[in-house]
Amino acid sequence: MPAHREQRSLFGEILDWMLAPLLLLWPMSLWLTGFVAQEIANRPYDRELGEKAQLIAREVLIEPGLGENGEVRVRLRNTAVPEQLRADEVDNVYYQVLGARGEFIAGDRDLPVPDDSAKTRVLRYRDDTVHEEPVRVAHFWLPLPGDTDSRAVLVQQAETLGKRSRLSTEIIKGVILPQFVILPVAVLLVWLALSRGIQPLNELQQRIRRRDSGDLSPIDEHDVPEEVAPLVASINDLLGRLDQSIAAQRHFLADAAHQLKTPLAGLRMQAELAEREIDAGERDPVALKSALQQIALSSQRAAHAVNQLLSMARAEDQALGLKPQPVDMAALTQAVVRDFVPRAMDKRIDLGYEGAEPGASALMQGHPVLIGELVRNLVDNALQYTPPGGTVTARVTPDPFGQVLVLQVEDSGPGIPPAEHTLVFQPFYRTLGTGTDGTGLGLAIVQEIALRHGAEVSITDTQSRPGTSAGGTAGARFTVRFPLQRAPAAR
Numbered sequence: 001m002p003a004h005r006e007q008r009s010l011f012g013e014i015l016d017w018m019l020a021p022l023l024l025l026w027p028m029s030l031w032l033t034g035f036v037a038q039e040i041a042n043r044p045y046d047r048e049l050g051e052k053a054q055l056i057a058r059e060v061l062i063e064p065g066l067g068e069n070g071e072v073r074v075r076l077r078n079t080a081v082p083e084q085l086r087a088d089e090v091d092n093v094y095y096q097v098l099g100a101r102g103e104f105i106a107g108d109r110d111l112p113v114p115d116d117s118a119k120t121r122v123l124r125y126r127d128d129t130v131h132e133e134p135v136r137v138a139h140f141w142l143p144l145p146g147d148t149d150s151r152a153v154l155v156q157q158a159e160t161l162g163k164r165s166r167l168s169t170e171i172i173k174g175v176i177l178p179q180f181v182i183l184p185v186a187v188l189l190v191w192l193a194l195s196r197g198i199q200p201l202n203e204l205q206q207r208i209r210r211r212d213s214g215d216l217s218p219i220d221e222h223d224v225p226e227e228v229a230p231l232v233a234s235i236n237d238l239l240g241r242l243d244q245s246i247a248a249q250r251h252f253l254a255d256a257a258h259q260l261k262t263p264l265a266g267l268r269m270q271a272e273l274a275e276r277e278i279d280a281g282e283r284d285p286v287a288l289k290s291a292l293q294q295i296a297l298s299s300q301r302a303a304h305a306v307n308q309l310l311s312m313a314r315a316e317d318q319a320l321g322l323k324p325q326p327v328d329m330a331a332l333t334q335a336v337v338r339d340f341v342p343r344a345m346d347k348r349i350d351l352g353y354e355g356a357e358p359g360a361s362a363l364m365q366g367h368p369v370l371i372g373e374l375v376r377n378l379v380d381n382a383l384q385y386t387p388p389g390g391t392v393t394a395r396v397t398p399d400p401f402g403q404v405l406v407l408q409v410e411d412s413g414p415g416i417p418p419a420e421h422t423l424v425f426q427p428f429y430r431t432l433g434t435g436t437d438g439t440g441l442g443l444a445i446v447q448e449i450a451l452r453h454g455a456e457v458s459i460t461d462t463q464s465r466p467g468t469s470a471g472g473t474a475g476a477r478f479t480v481r482f483p484l485q486r487a488p489a490a491r
Helices: 010-058 078-086 162-197 198-211 229-279 283-318 330-348 368-385 443-452
Strands: 060-063 073-078 093-098 106-109 124-130 132-141 152-160 323-327 350-355 363-366 390-397 402-412 456-461 476-483
Touching: 010 060, 010 078, 010 093, 010 124, 010 132, 010 152, 010 162, 060 152, 073 106, 162 198, 229 283, 323 330, 323 368, 330 350, 330 368, 330 390, 330 402, 363 368, 368 390, 368 402, 368 443, 368 476, 443 456, 443 476
Parallel strands: 350 390
Antiparallel strands: 060 073, 093 106, 093 152, 124 132, 132 152, 323 363, 390 402, 402 476, 456 476
C-alpha cells in the first residue's frame, strides 16, 4: 500500500524557496565582506609602507670604485633615518638594505629576500613571515649606475599586520552588525509580502466556501490574479459539465418515473378490479384469471423497466474502474443468443448466430459485463420489434486486417426511418407507429457502452425482401465496430 503523501503548503514552499537562497548567500556575503575589508585596510598602510621604503632608498649611497678591488661600495648616509621609521606603537617594523652581490648593508638580517627575476625600480608588495609572524613587505631594486650585469641594491621595508587586522575588523563590524538587524527585518518583510500576495487565493477560497451547494454558476475570473485565472477557468469548465450532468440526471429520473408510472398504475388498477369482484361475490374464474394475467403483465413491464434503468445506470457509471479484460465476442454472443431462444420460440421467431467461432480471432479488450449488456440489449430490441415468423441474426465478423471486431444484429422487423437513426439512441425514445411496448432505454444503453469502449454504432436497412412495397426495405441492421488497436475510451 503506497504511503500517504503529506499535504504541502504553497505558502510554506514559496517562503522556503525565497529564504533558502537568502540564508545560503549570507555566509558568502560574510566571506566576501571580510575579503574586501582586508583589501581596503591594506591600501593606506601599503601606501605608507612604500613611502618608508622610498625614504630609506634616499639614504642609500652608491660609490663606484671605492670598494675592495675597485668594486661598487654601498652604504647609508644616515642610519638614524631608518631607525626612526621603526617607531610604531602597534606593529613591529623591519627594514633591510642588501648590496649588489647580496651582502648585508643595514637593517634586519632575518628579512627574507624576494624571488624577483627582473630587478626593477618598480615598488612591489608581498606577504611574508619574519620570526614565524606574518608581515607585509614593500621592496624595490636600485640599479647600479652604468652596470650591465643586472646587479642591483635591494631595499625592503616590512611591518606586522596588527594595524591592518584592527582596521579590517572595524570595517567588518561596521558592515556585518547591521546585517544581523537587516536579515530578520528582510525575513519579516518577505513573510508579510507573501501573505499579502496570496491573499486573493484566500478570498477566492472564502467565496467558494460561501457558495450554496446547488450553485453551479461560473466563478468570476476578473477578480482573481492572472496566474490563478487558468485554474478558475478549469473549475468553471468542471462546474459547467457538472451542471449538464446533474440536469441530465434530473431529466433521466423524471423520464424514469414517468415510465414506471404507467405499469404501476395498471398493476394497481387490475388489483383493485380483482378485489372488487371478490368483494361483490363474483367467482368467475375467467375474469379473475384475466385480471391476474394483467397484473402479471404489468409487473413484468415494471420489472423490465427497472432492469433497463439499472443497466443504463451501470453503463453511465464513471466509477466502474474495472481493468479491461480479454473478451471472446463470439462466445459471449452465442451465450446471449442461447439465453433468448425460449423467448424467440414463444414468438415463433427464427433466432440464430453466424460468423466467427470462439477463439483468438474474436478476442478484444473490454469489460465483459458491459459487453454482455450491449449484446443482450441489441438482441432484445430485435426480438421485440420483429413480428412472428420473422428472423433475427447475430453475427461476429473479425477484420482481416486486425483493426476492428464487428458485431451485427439484424432483424426482419418494420425497420427504422433514416430520420430517426440518431433519435433512437436517446433515452426513452421509441419509434412511432410500431405498436410495441418498451422503455426506450435499450439502444441508449448500447450507445453508452459502445462509447465506453471507443466503438461506433451504426444503423442500416436490410436488403429488400418479397412482401415489401416496391423499392421498400424491411428490417434493421445494427453494426458495432470495436477497435482492436487502442485502449477503451474514457469519457
